[in-house]
Amino acid sequence: MYQIKTYNAIAKAGLDRFTDHYQINQTDDADAYLIRSVNLHEQDLPNSLKVIVRAGAGFNNVPIDRATANGTAVFTTPGSNANAVKELMIAMLIAASRNLFAAADYAAHNSGADISKRTEHDKTKFSGQELLGKTLAVIGVGHVGSLVANAASQLGMKVIAYDPYLSSDAAWRISTDIHRAKTLPAALKNADYVTIHVPKNEETTGMIGAAEFAAMKPGVTVFNFARGGIVNNTEMLKALDSGQARGYFTDFGSDEILNRKDVVVTPHIGGSTGEAETNGAVQGAETIMNFLETGNVQSSVNLPNLQVPFGTPYRITVMHQNIPNMVGQIATILANANINIENMSNAAKDKVAYTIIDVNHLQKQDAVIIDQLSAIEAVYRVRLIKK
Numbered sequence: 001m002y003q004i005k006t007y008n009a010i011a012k013a014g015l016d017r018f019t020d021h022y023q024i025n026q027t028d029d030a031d032a033y034l035i036r037s038v039n040l041h042e043q044d045l046p047n048s049l050k051v052i053v054r055a056g057a058g059f060n061n062v063p064i065d066r067a068t069a070n071g072t073a074v075f076t077t078p079g080s081n082a083n084a085v086k087e088l089m090i091a092m093l094i095a096a097s098r099n100l101f102a103a104a105d106y107a108a109h110n111s112g113a114d115i116s117k118r119t120e121h122d123k124t125k126f127s128g129q130e131l132l133g134k135t136l137a138v139i140g141v142g143h144v145g146s147l148v149a150n151a152a153s154q155l156g157m158k159v160i161a162y163d164p165y166l167s168s169d170a171a172w173r174i175s176t177d178i179h180r181a182k183t184l185p186a187a188l189k190n191a192d193y194v195t196i197h198v199p200k201n202e203e204t205t206g207m208i209g210a211a212e213f214a215a216m217k218p219g220v221t222v223f224n225f226a227r228g229g230i231v232n233n234t235e236m237l238k239a240l241d242s243g244q245a246r247g248y249f250t251d252f253g254s255d256e257i258l259n260r261k262d263v264v265v266t267p268h269i270g271g272s273t274g275e276a277e278t279n280g281a282v283q284g285a286e287t288i289m290n291f292l293e294t295g296n297v298q299s300s301v302n303l304p305n306l307q308v309p310f311g312t313p314y315r316i317t318v319m320h321q322n323i324p325n326m327v328g329q330i331a332t333i334l335a336n337a338n339i340n341i342e343n344m345s346n347a348a349k350d351k352v353a354y355t356i357i358d359v360n361h362l363q364k365q366d367a368v369i370i371d372q373l374s375a376i377e378a379v380y381r382v383r384l385i386k387k
């Protein structure tokens with residue numbers, strides 16, 4: 001029986017996915033955490049914890065280095081809220097082009113006599129432009145960016161994408177109508193609208209700053225539904241004040257950008273739909289079960305991809321440092337115990353490596369072997385999975 005601990009409200013559809021081999025919230029010494037926004041930085045991780053899945057896209061609330069040292073794999077649920085963010089971004093694109101927020105605000109306060117006369121006179125202030133034929137630059141075309149790019153293309157926009165790390169999976173998702181820019185300035189140069197869909201990291205923090213605004217077309221509108229800080233707010237305001245930018249739409253509020261007519265801030269609602277929560281919970285439950293029952297890894301935050309068909313009765317998985325002679329030491333312990341290896345696969349990601357060993361027979365002393373493997377310096381966790 002595996003033990004799951006949940007934090008935050010996890011959609012019932014996800015909890016219902018767990019089979020009879022799982023108990024939910026029966027103990028703190030869980031095998032797996034299924035979480036949303038809880039801050040794990042302030043919390044000890046139990047030794048029992050083999051996997052953390054954060055239902056959603058980011059993982060800033062998970063202490064990755066501590067999880068790795070504890071032998072805990074960390075996953076998110078990539079793409080589970082991508083459609084929600086895409087729909088919000090497209091809504092904002094249309095709202096921006098038609099001055100919807102200002103127009104609605106005007107109409108809401110336009111009471112009293114002669115409404116229709118005043119409206120006819122004032123409505124020219126809110127005259128917009130159509131998206132058809134305009135250019136949208138999409139920076140980052142992963143799960144969200146690819147959907148945004150395709151949807152904008154279907155609206156008749158010319159779409160230029162920039163993503164130097166584009167995965168082949170993502171490339172398959174992108175319509176052939178999307179143009180690919182080789183550099184960020186090339187993507188920005190002719191865009192009427194710029195939207196950012198990159199993760200926040202050292203490279204992307206402040207990636208839209210003074211030089212990038214200078215490279216943009218005057219009158220550009222910028223959208224940031226990725227993370228606060230990717231667009232440099234000080235430079236954004238300078239661009240708005242100088243007329244280089246016409247508007248800024250973002251999901252990430254900050255004191256300096258509030259109370260301006262040319263800035264629209266939403267309260268981080270990009271992924272806030274019932275459908276996205278359900279998708280995240282279901283995908284999260286499936287990720288946990290797959291990892292606990294097979295040891296296979298796909299798209300983990302701290303482990304390399306390693307997927308091997310589980311065809312033998314026993315599987316040993318070893319999470320360890322990515323340093324020389326680890327595989328040799330593991331194989332030697334198994335050889336000394338007279339255990340024949342049917343298959344051994346290893347992969348590495350940065351400083352962490354992961355080895356899967358499939359065997360048909362284990363001697364009675366399997367606990368001893370697990371202890372011996374666990375005792376190798378630089379091993380984070382050894383698991384024995386029985387089919």
Ligand SMILES: NC(=O)c1ccc[n+]([C@@H]2O[C@H](COP(=O)([O-])OP(=O)(O)OC[C@H]3O[C@@H](n4cnc5c(N)ncnc54)[C@H](O)[C@@H]3O)[C@@H](O)[C@H]2O)c1
Nearest residue numbers: 057140141142143144163165166197198199225226270271
């Ligand atoms: N507003 C919200 O509520 C909300 C919801 C979901 C996601 N997000 C944010 O949106 C981001 C994107 O989400 P996703 O699901 O598409 O992630 P993703 O990982 O599928 O895609 C990110 C893409 O950015 C690309 N990229 C990375 N660095 C880049 C760089 N320097 N220049 C250009 N491209 C770069 C990657 O190659 C990848 O294709 C997430 O990291 C998250 O922070 C926000």
